[in-house]
Amino acid sequence: MDYMKEYERWLGNEKLDEESRKELESIKDNKEEIQDRFYQELSFGTAGLRGKLGAGTNRMNSYVVARATNALAKVISSYGEDFKKKGIAIAYDCRICSDEFSKMSALIMASYGIKAYLFDSLRPTPELSFAVRYYGCASGINITASHNPKEYNGYKVYWQEGSQIKDDIADKVLAEINKMDIFDLPSVISEKEALDKGLLVYINKEVDEAYYEKVLSLSMRDDSEVNKDVKIVYTPLNGAGNIAVRTVLDRKGFKNVYVVKEQENPDGTFPTIKYPNPEDTKAFEYSEKLAKEKNADILIATDPDSDRLAVEVVHKGEIISLNGNQTGVLLINYILNSLKDKNLIPKNPAIIKSIVTGDMGTAIAKSFGVEMISVLTGFKNICALPNDWDKTGEKTYVFGYEESIGYNPGVFVRDKDAVSSALLLAEMAGYYKKQGKTLIDVLNELFEQYGYYSENTISVVLEGLEGQQRISRMMKEIRNIYPKQIGNASVAEITDYEKQEKTDLMSNKTEKIDIEKTNAIRFLYDDGCWYTLRPSGTEPKIKLYIYTKAKTMQESKNLLKEIEKTVLDVLYTIE
Template identity: 55%
Template sequence: MDYLKEYQKWLTGDVIDEETKAELRLIKDNDVEIEDRFYQSLKFGTAGLRGKIGAGTNRMNQYTVGLTAQGLADTILRYGQEAKDRGIVIAYDVRHFSREFSELSARIFAANRIKVYLFEDIRPTPVLSYAVRELNTISGVMVTASHNPREYNGYKVYWEEGSQILDDVADKVLMNIEKIKDFSEIKKIELQEGIDNGLIKMIGEEIDSSYLEKVLSMTINDDIDKNISIVYTPLNGTGNVLVQEILKRRGFNNVHIVEEQEEPDGDFTTVGYPNPEDPKAFAYAEKLGKAKDAELLIATDPDADRTAIEVRNEEGEYVFLNGKKIGALLVHYILSERSRKGTLPENGVVVKSLVTGDLSTKIAEKYGVEMIETLTGFKNVCGKANEYDITGEKTFIFGYEESIGYNYGTFVRDKDAVNSTMMIAEMAGFYKKQGKSLLDVLEELFEEFGYYNETLISVVYEGVDGQEKIGRIMEEFRKEGIAKIGEMNLTDTVDYNEDETGLPASNVLKYYYDNGSWFALRPSGTEPKIKLYIYSVGETLEDSEKILKQIEKVAKEKMDSVE
């Protein structure tokens, strides 16, 4: 793409509004900024769109969002009148322009005579997934950039099963986007016109109520300590209302909310980077936890699809648990308690991504439950639930990823922080009644199944050069892995782009060592970074930590050596 030509096209185009042109004139002498905004178009894929907000083809704005909405509308139209009548449901988070992008999308779908259900206010992502299924729409849109910094927004597309689209639909949408040669081809009507003519219906509380009933139906035990002291923070995102409501309905009576992070704030003023995977996001929660003598701290990310926790130890300090540990605890609690009650299905499965640790696999084996591995991305985890709906060969019990995303049940087909928060609180209350904390339970699992440790390291490479560097790193590791790390010898390498794995091709490399440890490399699909996943096994916790640091050191040295 000729970035200077595209820049001039936007500056002089009749369709581009004056406010956007004024923004672009401010960078007329900044060639680097012009290139970054126009060297490519935001690429639509299974993760939808995600990028920085601003003017340009490589930014989230009314024009790039409009193109995507029209491309999706054209895709739906090809499915005929029934698809148009079933329609599409749209929700949005707290970020800048999320409401505007949602309303713009509604206007475009309505102009294409597609029925639209539009949430009247911010909602968590899992509620959007639920609404697609509950309303039987052909598609859904969630305007969110999840846990990205405040400069970002995104546009996630769902299909009729309630999960994010897979390649078959994404390719059709992309093809239709690329057919649009000019922004003037995007059809629009006014929002009120769409409401008046019945094409746009505003929705809200009725969906919330139905959704919360489904979440409550997933409880396993009621003989728990409901007075356990809990601190909750929505990190100024969408989780506040429904998480508080589900904990209240569940009977937890000692819940404290971080006031500074309770109200929606698209600037995320109190946290900066609103990612609960980062322990720094718990700063306010820890302060309140100390004041309230809380045993459990819970944080949800801005679109409330992911959940993180910290647990108080015997010294009164808070210990952050990563997604693999939380996932293993939930797998253990759900399977052990349902086994005890005789409610485990005979053909039940747990599903996890291939970069998620193996402790939960050992736990599942104990209870006779099969562990299924998928490619990274919750669309693949929930894709298994969709597959089993059709074949009936297995029953989806629980799915999770190491990146603090969990789904218990099948009424939502994405990560669900509202459901997860309820189950984590129930689990903590259950074990507290037995005189144990979640840290105690985790130690018992280590003693039974072995000491595991894991981490995820993300290395960011911004801009045009960054994407090229990521490509060179993957190429170098693909040529040659790391044969020996400390006392560990490489035993197997899996290239998910080339090898026969039974999974779709994906740019992931995984290296296995003779003591059971492994590491994997994967470029992010939504951000300019490469992810290094490390999983270590040792005879003691200290041993597994030492091995983890060895792997991290050697792998990062090889990454840094790539020019």
């Protein structure tokens, strides 16, 4: 794309609003900024759209959102009148312009004769997935940028099962986008006309109550087995989780829930934090202060759209962070033990994780006779399996999780669900507190039983066109110059997800793998340690996931550091 030519086209278009025009005029002498805004169109993929807010083709703005919504409306319509009549559910989070983009999307859908069920205020992402299923909708839209910095917003698309779209639908939407000029889109009916025609319906407490009921049904233990006095500090990080999380905890009888006041109310500027991602322990700064005041047992943080959550535990007076793998392992152990105790482990049970999630959960699942299945990253891939099992009855979904603090213990939502996960975490903490244990005590018991697993995820951020090109070079070159030896371990197996093949370097045999194609590569060493590299699908970064297992925690952590240094040293040589 000729970025200067496109910049001038935008500036010269009479349909451009004045605010956007002024914004673009203000950067007329900044070629680097013009290039970043116009060197490409914000890509529409299986994660929908996500980017910085602002005027330009490579930004989130009303023009880009309107075109994507028109394209989605055309795809929905292409499936016939009966499908179109199912309508669409639309939700949004706390971010800047989220409410504006959601209402505009609803009115565009109404203009196509597609009934839009629009939430009357912000809601957690899992509730959007639930609403798609509750109303039997054809599709869903969620205006959110999840845990990205405040400058970002995004646009996620869901299909009739309530899970995010995969490539088959995304490619159709993209094809329609490519047919449209961003400044030449159909006219949109007014809110009044849409309401009068029954093509716009505001969703309120009816869906909330149905969702809360389903969340509460996930409880694994009787009240007599749980210490409800467990003290919980909770922060929604100024996002969408506040009401939902507090409601289900209160209804389940957890009354000692202390909310971080500075991060309680929705605020898309995230005034207390630079990066509203609970994976980053800096997100817990305010929570930790409150935890010390209240003598808390656990600290829970949900991200701005409340589909992911992170946990910290107070253990022997010290606040200890759990990573996503550790939280997932604790939930798997708690759920499977609870089901076993009540003789409720279902027929053909399965847990689903991503290819970059650790192996400790697999070992635990196996000990209960539960199958672990690995899929590509993203809950769209995790939830694709229960979508299939609904039809085939082949397996029974028990749990799905990712190392990036996403979990789903239920089938009524087909996405990550921080609300359900918060309920189970609170219950789990209360269950073990009644036995005189913290979650760290339980985790240590699991390490003793299954081995000492360690993990780390490193993100190398490379922004702009040059960054994007370097990430591409890194992914290409690492396939040729990977470390053959790390410490005393030699590389034993390479799984190239782009080629969809696995090579055993001991026997020099290559076999095809039954998993969808993606740009990721995994290196397994003969001591059982491994790492995977992949570019982020939503942010300008390349991600390195490292996993080790050893006889002691210290040995496991030492291996982790050794692999990290060795791999990054090689990666940084690629310019």
